[in-house]
Amino acid sequence: MSTIPVTREVSEAPWTLPSRGIVGMACLILAESAIFIIFVVAYVYYIGKSLSGPTPKQVLELPIVATICLLSSSITAHAAVSSLRKDRVSACTAWLGATIFLALVFLFYTAKEWYELIYHYGLTIRTNLFGTTFYSLVGLHATHVVVGLIMLTVALIAGLRKAMNEHHAEKLEVLSLYWHFVDAVWVVVFTVVYVLGR
Amino acid sequence: MATTTAVDLTSQTKPKKLLLQVAHDWLTTVDHKKIGIMYIVYALVFLVIAGFMAMLIRIQLAVPNNHFLSPQVFNRLFTMHGTTMVFFVGMPILFGFGNYLIPLMIGARDMAFPRLNAFSFWISAFGGILLYYSYVGGSGLYGAGSAPDVSWWAYAPLTEKVFSPGHSTDYWTFSILLSGIGTTGTAINIVATILSMRCKGMTMTRLPLLPWIYLVTSFLVFVAVSPLTAAQIMITIDRYLGAHFFDTQAGGSAILWFHFFWIFGHPEVYILVMPAFGFMNEIIPVFSRKAIFGYPAMVAATVSIGFISLSVWAHHMFIDGLGAGGNIFFTAATMVISVPTGIKIFNWLATMWGGKIQFKTPMLFATGFLFQFLGAGLTGIVLSSAPMDWQLNNTYFVVAHFHYVLVGAILFALFAAFYYWYPKMTGRMLSERLGKWHFWLFVIGFHLTFDLMHVPGILGMPRRIYTYEAGRGWDSWNMLVSAGGFIQAIATVIFVVNMVWAFYRGRVAGPDPWDAWTLEWATTSPPPDYNFAVPPSISSRRPLWDLKHPEDVDSHYEY
Numbered sequence: 001m002s003t004i005p006v007t008r009e010v011s012e013a014p015w016t017l018p019s020r021g022i023v024g025m026a027c028l029i030l031a032e033s034a035i036f037i038i039f040v041v042a043y044v045y046y047i048g049k050s051l052s053g054p055t056p057k058q059v060l061e062l063p064i065v066a067t068i069c070l071l072s073s074s075i076t077a078h079a080a081v082s083s084l085r086k087d088r089v090s091a092c093t094a095w096l097g098a099t100i101f102l103a104l105v106f107l108f109y110t111a112k113e114w115y116e117l118i119y120h121y122g123l124t125i126r127t128n129l130f131g132t133t134f135y136s137l138v139g140l141h142a143t144h145v146v147v148g149l150i151m152l153t154v155a156l157i158a159g160l161r162k163a164m165n166e167h168h169a170e171k172l173e174v175l176s177l178y179w180h181f182v183d184a185v186w187v188v189v190f191t192v193v194y195v196l197g198r
Numbered sequence: 199m200a201t202t203t204a205v206d207l208t209s210q211t212k213p214k215k216l217l218l219q220v221a222h223d224w225l226t227t228v229d230h231k232k233i234g235i236m237y238i239v240y241a242l243v244f245l246v247i248a249g250f251m252a253m254l255i256r257i258q259l260a261v262p263n264n265h266f267l268s269p270q271v272f273n274r275l276f277t278m279h280g281t282t283m284v285f286f287v288g289m290p291i292l293f294g295f296g297n298y299l300i301p302l303m304i305g306a307r308d309m310a311f312p313r314l315n316a317f318s319f320w321i322s323a324f325g326g327i328l329l330y331y332s333y334v335g336g337s338g339l340y341g342a343g344s345a346p347d348v349s350w351w352a353y354a355p356l357t358e359k360v361f362s363p364g365h366s367t368d369y370w371t372f373s374i375l376l377s378g379i380g381t382t383g384t385a386i387n388i389v390a391t392i393l394s395m396r397c398k399g400m401t402m403t404r405l406p407l408l409p410w411i412y413l414v415t416s417f418l419v420f421v422a423v424s425p426l427t428a429a430q431i432m433i434t435i436d437r438y439l440g441a442h443f444f445d446t447q448a449g450g451s452a453i454l455w456f457h458f459f460w461i462f463g464h465p466e467v468y469i470l471v472m473p474a475f476g477f478m479n480e481i482i483p484v485f486s487r488k489a490i491f492g493y494p495a496m497v498a499a500t501v502s503i504g505f506i507s508l509s510v511w512a513h514h515m516f517i518d519g520l521g522a523g524g525n526i527f528f529t530a531a532t533m534v535i536s537v538p539t540g541i542k543i544f545n546w547l548a549t550m551w552g553g554k555i556q557f558k559t560p561m562l563f564a565t566g567f568l569f570q571f572l573g574a575g576l577t578g579i580v581l582s583s584a585p586m587d588w589q590l591n592n593t594y595f596v597v598a599h600f601h602y603v604l605v606g607a608i609l610f611a612l613f614a615a616f617y618y619w620y621p622k623m624t625g626r627m628l629s630e631r632l633g634k635w636h637f638w639l640f641v642i643g644f645h646l647t648f649d650l651m652h653v654p655g656i657l658g659m660p661r662r663i664y665t666y667e668a669g670r671g672w673d674s675w676n677m678l679v680s681a682g683g684f685i686q687a688i689a690t691v692i693f694v695v696n697m698v699w700a701f702y703r704g705r706v707a708g709p710d711p712w713d714a715w716t717l718e719w720a721t722t723s724p725p726p727d728y729n730f731a732v733p734p735s736i737s738s739r740r741p742l743w744d745l746k747h748p749e750d751v752d753s754h755y756e757y
Contacts, residue, residue: 020310020394027386027420034424035431038458042432042443051449126440129449136435136443 021174029181032144036185039140040192043133047197050128056197059121066109067190070145073102074183077152077176087166093159096152099179103149110142134193141189144182151175228312229727230297233319235623237294240323241287246694247330248282251275253687260680262668272664273347278329280350281370284466285377286326288608292473293384295615296412298623300388302718302725303406305397305734310390314383322380325373332369346370349662351463352433354444354455359437368437371430378427385416385423397717398735406716406739407490410497411476414504415469421508422465429458453518460511468507471603472500474611475542478564481618482546484714485561486553489740489752492545499538499545506535516587525584532582536575543572558712559633563614566641570606577602577652592662595655601648605686613640613693620697621711625723626704632696639689646682650675715740 047056080095114135117123125135155172158164164172215223224232255275258267267275297315301308309315332345346366348357357367392409432443433455442448444455483490490496512520512528520528546568555561577599580586590596613636621627654672666672710719719742721730738744738752 015398017394017396020390023393024311024386024390027389027416030417031382031386031420031424034421035428038425038428038461039432042454042458045451045454046449049449125435126442129442132435132441132443132450136432136441140431 019170021170022177025174025177029177032181033185036140036188039133039137040188043137043192043197046129046133050130052128054121054123054127054130056130056134056193059117059123060194060198061113062194063109063113063190066106067186069102069109070106070183070186073099073106074180076102077179081169081173081176084164084166084172085169089159089162089164092164092172093156096156096159100149100152100156103145103152107142107145107149110138137189137193141182141185144185148175148179148182152179228308228316230301230309230312230315231623231725231729233315234294234296234298236323237290237297237319240326241291241294242694244282244286244326245291246690248279248287249687249690251279251282253683255279256680256683258664259666259676261677262666262670262673264665267664269664270347273349273662274345276662277346277349277370281329281346281374282326283604284350284470285374286322286329288470288604289377289381290322290326291612292415292470293381293388295477295612295619296388296473297384299619299718300391300409300412301395302622302721302729303409303716304392304395304400305717305730305736306391306395307729307733309387310395311387315387318380318383318387320380321383322377325376325380328369328376329373332366332373335365335369351459353459354433354436354452355446355450357433357437358445360447368434371434371437375427375430375434378423378430381419381423382427385419388412388416397733399737403494404736404739407479407493407496407500408473408476408716411472411479411500414500415472418465418469418472418504418507422462422469425458426462429455429462432458453515456515456518457512460514461508464511464514465507467600467603468503470608472503474567474608475500477611477615477618478546478567480714480716481560481564481614482549484618484712485556485558485564486550487556488549488553489743489755490545491548491551492541493739495541496545499541502538503535506531506538510535513582513584513587516584517591529582529584533579536579539575543568543575558617559628559630559637560614560618560712562634562637563610563617566637567607567610567614570602570610570644574599574602574607590655592660593655594659594661595652597661598648598651598655601651606644606648610640613637616693616697618712619718620700621707622718622723622725624701624704625707626700627707627711628696628700628704632692632699636689636692636696639692640686643682643685643687643689646685647679648682650682651679654679710742713746715742717741720745 076095076098080092080099083089083091083095123131123134125131152175155164155175158168224236227233254267255272258264258272297309300306330345335344344364344366346352346362346369348362348367348370352367352370355361357371392405392413396405432441435441436443436445436450442450444450444452446452479490479496509531510528512524513532516525516528557565577595581590581596581599617628617633654675657671657675659666659670659672659676707723709722711723712719717734717736718725720734734741736744740752744751744753
């Protein structure tokens, strides 16, 4: 038994293939988008179908500050990747820190919103269809923010311990793709829940 | 032309390993070939279990007024049979073959993410074990025999806490959720492998058709399995946190569950059947001694089936009151999907046309596939028309139709794949004689069972009934159907015997027993851990043909 040789004349054109990390992340984003679409469809389907109060108009406020923070964190994440690509590790670490800070502000606003909804208006996931769909859709998004936050923190620690260099730029880019996706989903959630839903 | 160093593997004598070491090697492996084989073995174990359940169901239905099983046990049996066959036989076995074959066929040394691969396998396997654990844990440890009884689609609000108390439905939900996560992980891995691990010279137009099909199937997994995962999360929130997604008492909608389930459920049929097409694309040309006819058309048909399959789900809901507009759209979409499928059948026939066909066992099963898949498609067209469906919905006609696809097409393609790639995986040939016995018995049993099953359906026998009165004209048909089922079971036993026998006593295969053309035959059988001593580089769709026929290379004819 021996291996049959399959090595032919090598063609002149360089053989380049897409990065597997980016392809893998793109696939994950596609799968996650499908999950979010189902939750958004459920939300839209049940708008105005609750049998009892409170209604979104009575209790929801536009989370303007949170939205600005989350969307600008996409810019800082991008800046982190570009500075790592130029091998400026400390700048990258600073941008990562800014991203994490903005994400924490966003989560703080979500927590505050949920606290008020639960303790002032008595809206829980079992109250009515609005509660069911609101907490599950916004909660699903917040879960993704938390997951992204954990991964960003790992990257930040790597940066602070000087364990990161320009060869990790591609890995950080994969992470930033995820983060951009989380932001893009928020645009949809914001439109559906806080604009259309009211 | 060919420059290389041949690696002689026979000289390396391997020391005998302890059983514990072997187990450790398999349990901790990240090698795509071992994971592929583990997927296949785990699917075969579940195939035997679910097949045994099918036999119990057929014993119960063989004669009228039978009290062999109680109604409750019957409900549990068809739920477990359906769930197991779709999630823990069909998907694992197809992903097992994909895992094993794709890196070999594209000339890579492993999958793109080997550890994700192992994770996906173990989480799927855990899902299957969890499903069967429900038999002892569904209603607490004292409720032995309390498996889920909500059928494989678990229609809401039947699955809500009010109608399904206890935990058997939770076991169902969690096992499907886990298998969904595992499937998505594998699909991500397959896409990343095919797009970024191809060997030098393998452009997308030279990619063998099997990886092409797995690529499209994986995209279907992303957009179809994820909705199922989302729906499982919703039903879990309903059951545990008291939410109201599918709780009709609080304004929730059962129809929404139907939509969410079938957005997964119909593309799932294509997720299962497309790899079967992939096996055909490899097996039929080799045993016809011709290159595949119409490679670009095959790719185009694959991609269009992928797209159209996303717009056919509501043909499962013709009788749910979608309205005429919805019914017309989904009737049309369902009929349109038969066009690319027809293109594929024509191309397989054109590949065989004028070829020097060798009817070895894999080719026998492939030919059986062609006939039966055509039959399945034709009864599918009957059901795709909304008025016919109003008449036949929830009768044995539907059961016969989808078993025609799942057994007649997919299982036959899988048997063909087993006979074709078993030498590659184990280094030994399966017995041709036992293979022919297996084939003919299975064909006879299959047609006896599923051809005749259409008749009681047309005569109005509803599905999911646990028994029926005598004198409705269903009795003798059911007896024959059950007899056919047992013939299939005997054929499957022959197949298992063949596999076990061949593993120890089969003829040694050598690297390329079928004189085939794709890259997996360019390495030893079974392949070494690193697949290829030298990473191959290719210049046409049939690299081994070029190697064997340097005077008449393929690349001159490709377009």
